[in-house]
Amino acid sequence: MNAELRQVKTAAEQGLADAFAAARGSLPGAAAVAALREAAFGRFVAKGLPHRRVEEWKYTDLRALMREAKPIAAPPGVPEKAQAKDAGGMLGSLEARRLIFVDGAFVAEMSDLTALEPGLTIGSMADALAAGEPLVLEQLSRPADDMALALNTAFMGDGAVIAVREGVALARPIHLVFLHAGKPAAIYPRSMVDVGRASRLALIESHESADGRDDQVNAAIDLVVADDAHVDYVKIGAESSKALHIASLTALIGANARFNAFVFTTGGAVTRNQFFIRCGGDNSTIRLGGVSLLKGRQHADTTVVLDHATVGCQSREVFKAVLDGASRGVFQGRIIVQPKAQKTDARMMSQALLMSEDAEADNKPELEIYADDVQCGHGATAGALDENLKFYLMARGLPERDAEALLIQAFIGEAVEGIEHAGLRDALMDEAVRWLGARV
């Protein structure tokens, strides 16, 4: 009830304030960018870190989970860059154009920038900010209420700026590989992806770091999908089990477009993936999915706000969480159907599998509907593996762990099969099998 009361600053909040005061002069961008940063940080200062009394952050209390603020990452040197040689390996031999980011900074010399398809441009966010690119500034100046996004805007360092011109279908996926290699630090990547009319792009984003590192990552992507375009987005979170990782995807989807997003999480002590998706054109199709495989004391939060503002869009969401040890899976999904969004067909499903006594699943699927000629539904379940199914498999001679693994594969398979790219689908399933194999 005292949500409006501003409490005493926590150590982390104070740390962020100090870091901003120290870094504001050296962060990339001219006066216009600096003003955006100041405004965003002002919004953060007014409200502080989100806590459980802030409805959108009810289950992920950053004030409690973030004890201190890490120093901002230093630009990577030669040894750090050297570690990135094999980064992105979890996708095996998947054919993709890899862009390498070490400690948040774009490493052009290690990235695959050869033979860019006509109509594709790739640049660095730090350069775009320094040059004050009008399109980038315009995108950034849309104020966001979300505190994580505000913090990213205040501190954003580098990232990718990708544009795909109208009518260009890229055969190869683009893979943004984020590796944290220097001293454990706070990293604020910001990327912008603009996909032109009737174009096609598959975008992969992966985050990895050596185990034991406690980085604080706050990543954001702004995505524009123009009319008739088709975009697949897959995000992989495989960082150290001590990392704090918050990621926000803001997407504006045009008419008759297709947008598929999938988030695969196995790493991080505290992970939060936020999707802010708005249908800006009629008759688009949106498919969101995710799988979290958690153990130990891991905490993973998937928060989706899907705003249907136009007529005839279809959306499907399938999220699965497998919770072992004392882990905690959170899903918050909000579907908004605006008064004009007639003929919307929205469905959302979130399921949690509790594998241990101490695991916890929190689900909050919301519907907010202002139009009458719509079909909307959501389902949520939480429970343990079906003992009968397990018994059946064990009776056929499978050891208990294998029987469980098989059932879990089937459970998450339902979500994974929503990924359109076959190679990616297989690679993620292999990752899941590896995770299951490591269970003891």
Added chain:
Amino acid sequence: MPAVQETVEQVRRIDVDQYKYGFVTDVESDKAPKGLSEDTVRFISAKKEEPDWVLAWRLDAYKRWLTMREPTWARVDYPKIDYQDIYYYSAPKKGTGPKSLDEIDPAILETYKKLGIPLREQELLAGVVRPEGERRVAVDAVFDSVSVATTFQEELKKAGVIFMPISQALKEHPDLVKQYLGTVVPVTDNFFATLNSAVFTDGSFVYVPPGVRCPMELSTYFRINEKNTGQFERTLIIADKGSYVSYLEGCTAPMRDENQLHAAVVELVALEDAEIKYSTVQNWYPGDANGKGGIFNFVTKRGDCRGARSKISWTQVETGSAITWKYPSCILRGDDSRGEFYSIAISNGRQQVDSGTKMTHLGKNTTSRIISKGVAAGRSNNTYRGLVTAHRKASKARNFTQCDSLLIGDKAGAHTVPYIEAKNSSTVFEHEATTSKISEEMLFYCQQRGLSQEEAVALVVNGFVKDVLQQLPMEFAVEAQKLISISLEGSVG
């Protein structure tokens, strides 16, 4: 296509402008001075001739209330309530409490007659020809701040059931009340419950002794009559080991331009093997078509399944009130206990409903079931908000939730905000929600079979709320059906 006459009448009956309980009864009343202060609290306590501990309890609540703030998280929007502009106590003027029905102001009896509430038990008993098997209902009628009549007291006494106004129970059974009052909804539970604890005026008290199956339905009828009055009743129902009671609650108020506040607290306690069935038909004045006037219904209802194998079942039909803020909940503390929540919430005009339930699973093998049906028409907003939680030790907790919304017209809003928290691996929680308008296929199918469009719509809506209607006791089912049979003209074709 022209509507059939019957439908037109039904629509008129439900239409907010046609609120048929909107009359005012002219009775002289005895009021506390306007506004809320420590003196008001003392005044109410003195009027009720309460023991000292009750006054101390009220004053404690008042002091805590001063430090609290009105909750703002619900999806409702209303002008700020001026808590100093309300009469906290209003009673029909008439010396001391009535000894028999004959002493009650005839005007009040007339009011209840108009409302269709039978207070004259002798008439009922000597009733002309009673249909076979019709059940009798004991009624406690609450008029503004006080209970004016409780019927069938004698017969209930024979069974050992205590059913009386809570003010009387505080005098006659102080130990019993003291043992349970505030144990389900603590004094500081929330802003409105705390306000109620400070200024509650009357309400019903029920105690069913061990092993007794209450011989008849118990019922309370609430009526707000006076202007600028708030109604703050407090109901406490205790079902001792192995007993059963079914309790009904109904409410109406006159049509007035200003908003009136209703902040009630209902506490249910079910001990081992006991069962309580609590049904509500809430039909407070909803305000006019432009949203002027109407009751603000801020109610805290909670049941505690304290004993093993106990069961509490809430059934509600919500058609009235300008604002509804109400979450009848169950605390499933006893092992193998069961909680149920069946709800129909219909909003029209500019009504705003934010209602739902909380099922807190604490004991082992506890089960709960939630069926919620929301129908939003006109420019109303209808929100289901519910929490299902299983604590670490609540092994084998099970919940099934279904909340469906039906939208009529494109100006209404239907929202679903469920919270599902599983903290135990043997939990099985299932939740489903849907929102849609009436299916064209279903209508087409019905019309194929020879039904008119109007009849087809009525049939589909009836089917939509059937799961809940079935849970209502007979007496209420009829009234509820009348309230619900809304024609959905204009929503199709």
